[in-house]
Amino acid sequence: MKYVSTLLLLLISVVSCKKTINTEVKTPEKVVYDVVFREGLAGKYEKSYTGNNSMHYYYTYTDRGRGPEFEEDLTLNAKGYITTQTVTGVNYLKDSIHEFFKSNKNSATWLNPRGETKGDFYGDALYFRYEGSPAIYEILANLLLGAEDKKIHLFPKGEIELVTNTSITLSNNTVLNLLMIKGLDMNPTYLWMIDNEMVAKISGNLHIIRTDLKAFRLEMKEIQDTLEDEYLASLAKKLTHNIDTVIIKNVDVFTAQGTVLKHQDVVVNGDIIQSINNTNNATNSNLKVIDGTGKTLMPGMFDMHTHNTKFRGMLHIAGGVTSVRDMANNKQLKTLNNQFTSNEIIGPRIVTFCGIIDGDGPYANQRNVVSSLEEGLSEIQEYKDLGYEQIKLYSSIRPEWVEPLTKRAHKLGMRVSGHIPAFMTATQAINQGYNEIQHMNMVFLNFMSDTIDTRTPLRHTMSAYHGVDIDLQSKDYINFIKLLKDKNIRIDPTVAIFENMFVSVKGEPSPTYDAILERLPLLNQRDYYSGGLPKSGEKVARYKGSFQKMLDVVLDLYNNDIEVVAGTDGLPGFLFHRELELYVQAGIPIPEVLKIATIKSAEMTGVSDLYGSIEVGKKANLVLIDGHPINHISDIRNVEWTMQNGHLFYSKTLYEAMGIKP
Structure with a gap:
């Protein structure tokens, strides 16, 4: 751990400059990614440019006979937000999927598993599909990098925040940026970027990596793991309350016999239960008191x-x-x-x-x-x-x-x-x-x-x-x-x-x-x-x-x-x-x-x-x-x-x- 942390100090610098979104399509090339699941090659992700600000995506992987397969098409406006999108295919459990989002002037219509809906839409919030390819993450990343306050609104509700943007140099001197994003999931979302292109998304057992960087996937994972550990360690320090001796007063105690002892005072010393007695009004003033009235x-x-x-x-x-x-x-x-x-x-x-x-x-x-x-x-x-x-x-x-x-x-x-x-x-x-x-x-x-x-x-x-x-x-x-x-x-x-x-x-x-x-x-x-x-x-x-x-x-x-x-x-x-x-x-x-x-x-x-x-x-x-x-x-x-x-x-x-x- 010390070695990795030292390495990171040498490789990492925080990027604070504002990024301008460039949605111009330069070449109609296809970009191919490996999908690795539990350290085995399980599928692929392909991105193709089909026109100015329009893209086509294909995404699939297999997991013991399960796994999604999607075709996706979308178009962006000049601000980088989705204006049209269709997703077809099957989800992880092989159920059929058909979603779309389409906007016109100041309104939008969208279809997802909850049905078809219409609403006001002004092209300044991101519609986030229910099922689909990883394309949405690249779009999200670029919008966040271009936002002055590092936040964007989701459509029809929600807000996403770019928490950190860390510059990292790999062992082959490739320079990337690792973004940490909060608001989508219980866990932070981590995205690897080169300029305005997502080159990797590493999440648990599921890794999506552009094929030209696949040899460096485990190196990238090790770096991300260290940053994740540091984030979680900071949360532990912030959210942990150390206790010395505490009394939980007037609480109902569930017993090993499946009964309840009502109105008990339970004294805890460090990590040991010191005493359990019927509650009384006398309290040692040196003890931290927790009121357990009406609780179990x-x-x-x-x-x-x-x-x-x-x-x-x-x-x-x-x-x-x-x-x-x-x-x-x-x-x-x-x-x-x-x-x-x-x-x-x-x-x-x-x-x-x-x-x-x-x-x-x-x-x-x-x-x-x-x-x-x-x-x-x-x-x-x-x-x-x-x-x-x-x-x-x-x-x-x-x-x-x-x-x-x-x-x-x-x-x-x-x-x-x-x-x-x-x-x-x-x-x-x-x-x-x-x-x-x-x-x-x-x-x-x-x-x-x-x-x-x-x-x-x-x-x-x-x-x-x-x-x-x-x-x-x-x-x-x-x-x-x-x-x-x-x-x-x-x-x-x-x-x-x-x-x-x-x-x-x-x-x-x-x-x-x-x-x-x-x-x-x-x-x-x-x-x-x-x-x-x-x-x-x-x-x-x-x-x-x-x-x-x-x-x-x-x-x-x-x-x-x-x-x-x-x-x-x-x-x-x-x-x-x-x-x-x-x-x-x-x-x-x-x-x-x-x-x-x-x-x-x-x-x-x-x-x-x-x-x-x-x-x-x-x-x-x-x-x-x-x-x-x-x-x-x-x-x-x-x-x-x-x-x-x-x-x-x-x-x-x-x-x-x-x-x-x-």
């Missing part, structure tokens, strides 16, 4: 299915989640956990490290892919040496590899879980050594066929269409439940993501996110109008019925004393709250759902001696809820603050830092 003190909660990044950490903490299982990531995950636990970057404690292994092939996960059993066995040993506790097998693993892989993992003291590999059933995977199954759709497929290619989107569409027909009184189902009990198999349902896939309708707010939609930045709002899996006709009712059947199975698992964990596999915090709401909707009593989110998860992950309940001597990983979730589960969303490792974090300020309305 919860243990820090556990999200049992996450894929962590440095930008997701604050969302967990803002939502009251202080501990997580990471269910597949890169092999540098320990470094991220160290950043979280040291509060260099705000984030939860990772209590379980799960290494992923997938087989090679056209639908491979593109992370830790092996082409032979021997390579898979070697990967398990490497994960063990790194300190990982669990192995997750993925959909392209060969069925004949499962038993020897699980035997090796078990010999090393590691649990095995995952997707059900293609052309296997859950029953077969369990009998060959699985300890846990990720995702309710993988359970559903057990009752359909052992010939389904679960590497492809069939794992979603088959369970969506046929899940409604599963009979919970059938012999096959009852035998499967007995197998789960006999072998002590854990189920990780992640039902909230299936609500979004199966139930949501294009153009309408997804029921999964409806409660928070208006609080989110623009692009995050747009994500939740897409409608999930393509569906029409009888599929609408069948998909909805299949989701209800998922909830029925969750309740049946609970009633049969089979371990169910609460995990998201998606948007941290908010999606976790929805997962808990859905368990209650399924019929599990609220106190039991809150125990699943706290003490039971702590027990499953082996940390209940310090975490998961509010008891004297345990770690003060605490969450103050404005309300009483034991009576109304949705009160779990009302997190006032989260406490961990001797630090206090106010949810309101964490959300505001991410562009989320409190």
